[in-house]
Amino acid sequence: MENRIGLAPTSRADSSQADEFLRWARAADRTAPLPAEAAAAIARLEQAFRPTTKTTGNPAGLLVDFDSIIGLESQPLKTVKAGATVTATVTIRTVRLSDDGRARGIIDGSGGWAIFTTSSLAQHRLGTILTSKGRITVRGTVTMVGKVPTIDVWAARAVNV
Incomplete structure (x- = not known):
């Protein structure tokens, strides 16, 4: 029936x-x-159907440190130009692996959250560190996916809190 x-x-x-x-x-x-x-x-x-992943702050509002002409500056990710190298201490909320070995997910830190991606080579090296709920410092390049700024992570280290 x-x-x-x-x-x-x-x-x-x-x-x-x-x-x-x-x-x-x-x-x-x-x-x-x-x-x-x-x-x-x-x-x-x-x-x-309620979302289980909670993020805080604004999308792409994650505060990142980046190397500029006048030294190390801290700004929201959405104001940093594509191609800049940035560093941020974050908590990984989600990580999803793709069939080609790449990874993507959401990171949460002071000021907001952002999307991150990794290449298959970086994922192979950093796979043990890039785990859900892990507290890490990431370093990568700002890229644009459509109109959304993301961080293409190529280095990370665990943070002991």
């Missing part, structure tokens, strides 16, 4: 909850409170 939403209920209880929700949705007066069973089912769905 399939309901009008297109989901096959997994049990008789799920079927009756779906039917009750559909009756409520079809009712002319939608000011009536949502049935308790339907509200509980919606709460379970919201919990299942």
Whole structure:
């Protein structure tokens, strides 16, 4: 049996909850409170699809140190020009490996978060350091992926906190 939403209920209880929700949705007066069973089912769905990775601050607002003509400066990543070499102490939130040996992920630090990438050679060398929830200092080159500044990491070291 399939309901009008297109989901096959997994049990008789799920079927009756779906039917009750559909009756409520079809009712002319939608000011009536949502049935308790339907509200509980919606709460379970919201919990299942809630993001698990939390980032702080602004996208590409990560404060990075970069070598400039006047010495070492600290600025948000989004203001640093592509091609500049930057250094940042960060926590790795996520890391995903691709089929060709490259890696990409999200790093979080003071001021915000940023996306990082690595080449397959760098990933081979740094794979043991670039792990989720690891606290590291990364060094790399600012690149643009579309309009999003990213850090192409080619060196990293673990930070003992």
